[in-house]
Amino acid sequence: MKLGVFTPAVQNMSLEEAVKYLKSIGVETLEIGAGGFPGKAHLNPEILLADDSKIEEVKRIMKDNEMEICALSCHGNAVHPDKAIAKTFHDDWVNTVLLAEKLGVNKIITFSGCPGGSKDDKTPNWVTCPWPDDFLGILEYQWNEVLIPYWKEQADFATKHGIEKIAFEMHPGFCVYNPYTLLKLRDAVGEIIGANFDPSHLYWQGMDPCEALKELKGAVYHFHAKDTRIDGGNCAKNGVLDTRHYSEVLDRSWVFRTIGYGHAYKDWKDMISMLKTIGYDDAVSIEHEDSLMSPKEGLEKAVSFLREIIISEDAGEMWWA
Secondary structure: OEEEEEHHHHOOOOHHHHHHHHHHOOOOEEEEEOOOOOOOOOOOHHHHOOOHHHHHHHHHHHHHOOOEEEEEEOOOOOOOOOHHHHHHHHHHHHHHHHHHHHHOOOEEEEOOOOOOOOOOOOOOOOOOOOOOOHHHHHHHHHHHHHHHHHHHHHHHHHHHOOOOEEEEEOOOOOOOOOHHHHHHHHHHHOOOEEEEEOHHHHHOOOOOHHHHHHHOOOOEEEEEEOEEEEOHHHHHHHOOOOOOOOOOOOOOOEEEEOOOOOOOHHHHHHHHHHHHHOOOOOEEEEOOOOOOOOHHHHHHHHHHHHHHHOOOOOOOOOOOO
C-alpha cells in the first residue's frame, strides 16, 4: 500500500507547491481533483487538453518530486434530473476521462449520482425505505431507466480511453451508498465498476467497515482514509439521519474527523489488515474534511497516524506454517 492524499485539502497551493509540501511530509501518491465537487484547482481539463505542453508540465512536476498520481477524481451527479446540472457534471466526467488518458492514469473516482423520482422531477430523490410502494417505483425508474443505462454507456467510453477502474464513493444521497448497491451496479455494468471505500460514510450509517470490506472482496478499487466520530447522546436522541449543517458539531449525531479522532488505532489497524487480507494493495488516500482542524494540521496528523499502521511490504513466505 502507498500513503496518499486527496488534494482538495491543499487547493490554496499551486500544484507544484502542493506536490513539494506533500512529498516533504511523507506522501507517496496523489488523488487529484479534476472536476465536479472536488473542483479543478490543480488540474483543469479544459485548459490542459487544449495544450499538450501543460500536460507535460504536470508530468514534469510529478517526476521531479518522485510523486505518483493514483487517480483523478470527478465526484458529481451526471444523472441529475435538471438537464443543465447533469450536463455540467457529465462534461466534467468526459474531460476527466480524456485527461486521465493523456496522463497515463487508469482510475477515476466519482459518485454514482442520484436521479429524480420520475422524468418530471427537477431535484434528486434519494430513497431510504421500501414503503409506501411509491418508493419501490422510484427505485425501479432510477436504476433501470437512468442509472444502469448511463453507466453502461460511460463504462464503454472510459474503456476506450484506457480507464480500467471507475471507483464509486459509497455516499448517502446517491444511489450507490453501501456494498449492496455498489455490487448491484457492478453486476449490471461490469467489473470496471468498483468501490472507493471511505469508512467515514459507512460508520455513520452504522456499518462495520471490516465486514463491508469482506463483502466487497475483489471490488475495492480505492480507499479514502477519513474518520467519523459518532456522538452517542445525539445519536440516541435523533438517529443517524442528521440533516444539521456540518458546522453544528455540538448538536450533530456524527461529524467527519481526521483519522484517529473518531476511532482508535485498533479499528484502523483492523481495517488496514482487512484491506491486505482481501488483496487490496493500492493507495490509502487521506481525505481531510474535519471542521475542528486546519487542513495542514489534519493532514499531518493523519500522515503520522497512518505511518504506524499502513502495511507497505509483502508478507513473504509463511516459514512458520
